[in-house]
Amino acid sequence: MITKKTLNLSLKSLRDFGKKRLPDETIIDLDAKDECPLEIVRHMCSPDKLGIQLLFVPEEYGGMGGNTFDVYCVCEAMARIDLGVATSVLATFLGSDPITVGATPEQKIWLGRIADEGILFAYGATEPNAGSDLGALETTAERVMDGDRIVGYKINGSKQWISNGGIADAYTILANTPAGPSWFIVEKGAKGFAHDEPEDKHGIRLSNTAALSLGDVYVDADRLVGGVEGQGLNQAQAVFGYTRLMVAAFGLGAGWAALDRAIPYSTKRIQGGSPLSQKQGYTHKLIVPNVARLEAGRAYIEETAERIDAGEGSLNTEGAIAKYMSTEAGNMAADASIQALGGYGYTHEYMVEKISRDVRITTIYEGTSEIMEMTISRDRWQLHLKTRGQHYHDLARRSEALHARHPEVGANIAALALDALAEVMEKARAGRLTRYQHILLRLGELIAYAESAACLARRAARMAEGKLNEKANMRFDAAALAAISRIFAREAAMKAGAEGMRWIAGAGVSDAEIAALETSLKLPAIHRAQAGLIADMDYVGDVLYGRVAKQAGQAA
Ligand SMILES: Cc1cc2nc3c(=O)[nH]c(=O)nc-3n(C[C@H](O)[C@H](O)[C@H](O)COP(=O)(O)OP(=O)(O)OC[C@H]3O[C@@H](n4cnc5c(N)ncnc54)[C@H](O)[C@@H]3O)c2cc1C
Numbered sequence: 001m002i003t004k005k006t007l008n009l010s011l012k013s014l015r016d017f018g019k020k021r022l023p024d025e026t027i028i029d030l031d032a033k034d035e036c037p038l039e040i041v042r043h044m045c046s047p048d049k050l051g052i053q054l055l056f057v058p059e060e061y062g063g064m065g066g067n068t069f070d071v072y073c074v075c076e077a078m079a080r081i082d083l084g085v086a087t088s089v090l091a092t093f094l095g096s097d098p099i100t101v102g103a104t105p106e107q108k109i110w111l112g113r114i115a116d117e118g119i120l121f122a123y124g125a126t127e128p129n130a131g132s133d134l135g136a137l138e139t140t141a142e143r144v145m146d147g148d149r150i151v152g153y154k155i156n157g158s159k160q161w162i163s164n165g166g167i168a169d170a171y172t173i174l175a176n177t178p179a180g181p182s183w184f185i186v187e188k189g190a191k192g193f194a195h196d197e198p199e200d201k202h203g204i205r206l207s208n209t210a211a212l213s214l215g216d217v218y219v220d221a222d223r224l225v226g227g228v229e230g231q232g233l234n235q236a237q238a239v240f241g242y243t244r245l246m247v248a249a250f251g252l253g254a255g256w257a258a259l260d261r262a263i264p265y266s267t268k269r270i271q272g273g274s275p276l277s278q279k280q281g282y283t284h285k286l287i288v289p290n291v292a293r294l295e296a297g298r299a300y301i302e303e304t305a306e307r308i309d310a311g312e313g314s315l316n317t318e319g320a321i322a323k324y325m326s327t328e329a330g331n332m333a334a335d336a337s338i339q340a341l342g343g344y345g346y347t348h349e350y351m352v353e354k355i356s357r358d359v360r361i362t363t364i365y366e367g368t369s370e371i372m373e374m375t376i377s378r379d380r381w382q383l384h385l386k387t388r389g390q391h392y393h394d395l396a397r398r399s400e401a402l403h404a405r406h407p408e409v410g411a412n413i414a415a416l417a418l419d420a421l422a423e424v425m426e427k428a429r430a431g432r433l434t435r436y437q438h439i440l441l442r443l444g445e446l447i448a449y450a451e452s453a454a455c456l457a458r459r460a461a462r463m464a465e466g467k468l469n470e471k472a473n474m475r476f477d478a479a480a481l482a483a484i485s486r487i488f489a490r491e492a493a494m495k496a497g498a499e500g501m502r503w504i505a506g507a508g509v510s511d512a513e514i515a516a517l518e519t520s521l522k523l524p525a526i527h528r529a530q531a532g533l534i535a536d537m538d539y540v541g542d543v544l545y546g547r548v549a550k551q552a553g554q555a556a
Contacts, residue, residue, distance in 0.1 A: 002055070002070050004470050010055060011077050017043075017050055018081035027082055027206065028348055034200060036208040038167055041088045046118040052078070053114050056093045058100070061108060062115035068242055068305040069471055075246045076473075079253025080260075083358035084206030086253075088120070090246055091163035091207075094366075095121025095172045097243060098183040102226040102235035110170065110185065122168035124159040124186075124212055125236065131160075132371050134174070134181070134233065139214065141175035141184060141224075153177070153224065155184060155217040161365075165210030166195045172225065173214065180230030185223045192217040203357030240367075241308055241319035247366040248301050248322040251330030254359035255294045258337035258352045263287060263544055265341055265350075276340070283541040284534070286340040290333035291540060292488040295476070296452040297326030299459040302472055317379040321448045324372040327362035334359045373444030380447050381434065384425045392422035392450065399454045402461055408479075409460040410486035413529045414453035416522060417493040421450045423520040424500030433507045442503050446496050453485075453492035460485040480543040483536045490530050497526040 002010075021040055030037055045053040055074055057063025066074070078086035092114060099110050113119050130136040139157025143150050155175050159165070171186045171193075186193055196211040221227075225235065266276035266283070276282045304318040334356035338345035345352050363369040383391040396418035403411040425443060427433070434440045462468045464478040476484060501521060505514050542548045 002064055002066050006064070007066075007070055007073060007471055010052070011073060013050060014044075014052065014074070014077050014081070022081055022085065024351055028351070028354070031084075031205045031354055032348070034198070034205045036088065036167065036198070036206055037085065038208075041085060041120065041167070042118065044085070044089055045092065045114075045120060047116055051118075052089055053092060053118060057111050057115040061111035063111070068245060068308040069302070069469060071242075072245055072249045072301055072305050073471060073473075075249035076253035076256075079250040080257045082206050083250055083254050083355075083361070084204035086250060087163050087204050087207040087361070088167075090250075091123060091168070092119075092121040093246070094123035094243060095164070095168070095170070097123070097239045098172050098225050098232070098235045099185070101238045102183065102231055104222075104227050106222065107185070107225060107227075113170075119169040120164055120167060122162050122164040122171045122212075124162050124165075124171050124173040126160050126162070128158060128160045128211075132368060134236070137174060137176055137181055139173065139175040141177045141182060143178065144218065150221050152218055152220045153184065155186070155214045155219065157214050159212040159214075161199065161209055162195075162212055163207055163209055163365075165212055166198055166208045171212070173212075174232050174236070175214075177224075177229040179228075181232035182229045183225035183232050183235060184219050185225065186214070186217060186219055190217050190219070202360060203354070204361050205357075237316065238314055241304065241313075241315035241317075244316075244319035244323040244366055244372075245301055245305055245308070247362050248297060248319070248326035251323070251327030251359060251362040252294055252297055252301065253330075254355050254362070255290065255326075255330030255333035258334040258355045258359075259287065259290060259294070261350065261352050261355075262337040262340035262345075265344075267545065269342075277541075277545050280538070280541070282340070283544075284537045286336040287544065288487065288537045288540050289491070290329065290336050291544065292484050292491070293329035294326070294333055295481070295484050296449075296456045296488045296492075297322065297329045298473060299456040300325055300452050302459065302469060303455050306469060317376055320367070320372040320375045321451055323362075323366065324369055324376065324444075324448050325452050327359070328369060330359045330362060331356075370441060373441040373448075375444070376447050377434075377440050377444035381425070381440075381443070384422075384429065389422060389426040389429070392418045392425065395451075395454060396422070399457060402457060406457075406461040406464060406482075408482040408486075409457040409464070410482070410489035411454065411457035411461070413486065413489035413493050414450070414457045416526050416529055417450040417453050417489065417496040420493065420496035420500055420521045420526065421446050423517065424496065424504060427504050427509070427513070427517055431504070431507065431509055431513075433504065433509075436507055439503050439507060442499065446500055449492040449495050453489040456485045456488055476543065480540060480548075483539045483543075486536050487533065487540065490533055493526045493529055497521045497523050 044050045054064045055066035059065035141153040144152040192215040199209045300322040337352040344350045396415040399411040399415035460481040
């Protein structure tokens with residue numbers, strides 16, 4: 001168990017290290033040279049140096065046993081420095097996850113080696129013909145027998161886009177055994193095992209990504225993770241909630257890193273006689289809505305992390321929602337930050353274009369956004385059917401109850417989003433519209449927005465009550481968080497109402513059904529809930545630019 005003090009010390013060391021060893025000039029140079037700073041990655045993962053890996057490794061194997069919440073905080077902090085280096089560090093934990101969840105006690109020695117020796121791992125799942133659909137895996141692991149005893153395996157195949165592929169000391173490789181997909185631990189230098197040159201990538205150019213080839217690579221039978229064939233996909237699934245949260249934290253950290261460059265820039269850049277920060281058409285388009293979306297993602301990450309840590313299971317769907325919201329928000333924030341810096345934003349020197357290229361990967365790896373939409377939609381569809389359409393109406397009633405206790409956090413507007421979502425899903429059920437894959441996936445998006453709105457309202461209420469997790473991000477006070485929550489809830493309600501209607505009508509239902517849906521979606525109430533939006537955006541803008549404190553006569 002890591003205390004708040006220890007976590008803060010680790011985060012501070014990480015930030016100090018970033019400032020010292022990875023200043024902007026160094027990052028820009030490495031990005032241009034497309035170079036992974038291996039020595040820096042090793043320094044970060046060395047027990048006698050920065051030792052970031054210790055936070056991820058359980059205490060019984062020599063680590064500090066950070067929980068999901070701690071790991072989210074570390075991932076966000078790493079992403080704020082450089083997402084490529086962060087990916088290198090994360091790859092070790094993705095690579096060792098099958099070992100953490102599925103290995104035999106003897107195999108867990110590898111976790112000890114990560115803690116004590118700082119060895120780097122890579123996670124080898126993706127193949128040239130198996131990306132989103134890992135079931136299409138072609139790499140094989142053929143049994144090597146001694147009589148009727150399995151003594152080892154011969155692995156043949158290739159892996160694509162493997163982070164740390166060219167620099168890892170050990171690899172977990174997913175391969176098909178006679179009993180199905182299974183993870184194997186393969187060490188660097190094994191005969192028949194090779195990696196390609198690093199990929200020339202759009203972003204995260206400070207991380208090493210390489211293809212792997214395996215030609216008759218022999219491993220002893222004790223390198224089969226867990227010792228039982230066919231457990232590979234279950235072992236991968238068991239940690240999806242957790243690993244997706246880490247990538248969600250990457251989206252959040254990178255998105256904020258970009259905004260935290262755009263915000264100060266806009267206070268200094270004078271156009272038309274005044275700073276950009278004083279122009280509503282600038283802040284309310286480029287800055288404030290992105291803050292609201294990122295903080296909605298954060299609320300979902302923090303709540304899911306707490307629930308995983310409380311033992312509620314792997315929470316794969318919640319991890320998917322957190323990843324979807326935070327990485328999409330991170331991308332939007334970084335793109336808006338380029339716009340916010342104008343021509344300067346388009347150059348390397350000002351970093352936001354690099355962050356924008358980097359954060360792009362977060363909607364692709366660890367499951368693309370489309371796969372997240374599908375995962376979310378399929379899971380919640382089952383809840384919709386099981387509760388005969390009541391699931392989101394029930395959540396709406398809970399949000400209304402929260403509104404009764406905390407009328408300031410926008411929980412009533414989140415309830416409108418949830419009610420509209422329930423109606424859209426019911427209409428999709430009655431018309432059997434999820435036979436259209438596009439509608440199924442769009443529902444995933446609406447679900448993510450509506451659930452995140454309710455979650456952000458809960459976070460704002462907890463903040464008001466002084467009951468946020470002690471390790472939670474405290475950038476915004478209760479009043480600011482409430483305003484952010486209201487802004488986001490309005491967006492979510494508009495989305496559920498307007499886009500829900502759009503897709504249902506677009507699937508070709510009758511005029512009468514559209515008219516009935518217009519009523520059941522409570523569109524007039526959703527429209528009226530937009531009242532106060534500009535004032536809330538003004539307030540959040542004032543908070544971001546330190547104008548609230550100044551008005552109140554306090555230090556900015
Ligand atoms: C820089 C980088 C680092 C990576 N690191 C690792 C790593 O360390 N280990 C590892 O194993 N993998 C890694 N990956 C691989 C990554 O996880 C995959 O790229 C990702 O899962 C998508 O697979 P794919 O590239 O084959 O795309 P595809 O699966 O072919 O998808 C292409 C597009 O089609 C969409 N799509 C796919 N299936 C469907 C569907 N059923 N319905 C609708 N749309 C669909 C996708 O959303 C996407 O937009 C990395 C990738 C990159 C680029």
